[in-house]
Amino acid sequence: MQIRILKADEPSPSEITPEAVYVARRRLLCAGLSVPTLALPAGVGAAATAVQPVAEDSRTPQWLRERLKDRRLLGRPVSEDLTPFDAVTSYNNFYEFGTGKDDPAALGGGFVPYPWRVRVDGDVERPANYLLEDLLKGIALEERVYRLRCVEAWSMVIPWVGVPLSAVLKRFNPGSRAKYVAFETLHDPDRFPGQRSNLMRWPYVEGLRIDEAMHPLTLLAVGLYGRSLPAQNGAPLRLVVPWKYGFKSIKSIVRISLVANQPRTTWSSMAPSEYGFYANVNPDVDHPRWSQKRERRLPNGFFSQNWIETRLFNGYAEQVASMYRGLDLRKRY
C-alpha cells in the first residue's frame, strides 16, 4: 500500500482523520501490514487511513484481489463515523433486484459479475468493448470515504475503492463534441430478476455533464471496505458522485458514452417534476412529497433514528459549487 500526498482539490486537512481512526490505523500497521512511510506535508501527518478489509468473496478473480490490495490510501474527506459494512450491504436501492431495501442483498447472492465488459463509445478514440481489468489497467485504485445521500432522505458514509472517472476517460481522448457522459446498467433479466417487471424502462441510465464527469471527486468504484463491490452495491463497477443524490450513482455499468447532448436519465424521465438531471443535494429544495432539510444517517440505533442536517452539495460545496455558478440554487434541476 502507498500513502499519497493530498492535492489541493482534495479535502482540507481540517476535515481529516479523527485520532481514534489514526490510532486504529497504527494498530493495523503494527499488526503486520507494511506501508512505506513517506514525508507528508505539514498538517497532513495523520491523513492516511485504512479500513480493515472485509473478507473477500470467494468468486472474486485474482486480478481484482491483487489490485484491491494495492489501493492507495487517501485522507478521509469526512470526519463522521463509517456506516458499518453490514448496513452498507443490507439496505440498498437497486431495483434490478427488486424494490425492497433488503431485496438486493437477498437476491444478489447468485450474481457473478466476472468476467465483465464495458463498452466505451461516442466521441472517443478506440471505441470498443473492454474487459474491466483492461479498462482499469495502469490506473491506481484509491480508497475514498464519501457520504452517500439518497433522495429518500437517508444517508451513509462509505469507504469506496475505485479510480477517478477522469483517469479512465482521459485514456480515450474525448473529442470536442463530448459534452456529456451517458452510463448504462447491464440489461439481463436472467440475472436481474427486477428487470422481468416493467416497473421502469430498462436498462437504468444516468448521465453527467463532462465537467462533472472529469471532477476529481467523481469515482468509478470497484470495491468498498477493502473488498470487491458486493452485488447489491453495483458489482463490479458503479459510479459514485458524492455531491448528488444517490440515484445518479448508477450501478453495474456496461456502457459509457461520450455524447453531444444531455442524455435521458432514468429517474428524471420517470418523474421529471420530482427528479432533475443535475440532482445536486440541496436542503433548500424539498422533494414535492417530503423535506430534504434533514437526513437519517444509517445505521438506525436500537431505539432511535439518527437525524442530521443535510448540507448543500452534501457537504462538498467547497469542491464543486464553482461548476454551478449559473444555476439558481432555489430551483430543482
Ligand SMILES: Nc1nc2c(c(=O)[nH]1)N[C@H]1C(S)=C(S)[C@@H](COP(=O)(O)O)O[C@H]1N2
Ligand atoms: N442500476 C441502478 N443503479 C442505482 C439504483 C438502481 O435502482 N439501479 N439505485 C440508485 C439509488 S436511488 C441509490 S440511493 C444508490 C444506492 O447505492 P447503495 O445501495 O450502494 O447504497 O444506487 C443508485 N444506483
Ligand SMILES: [Mo]
Ligand atoms: Mo436513492
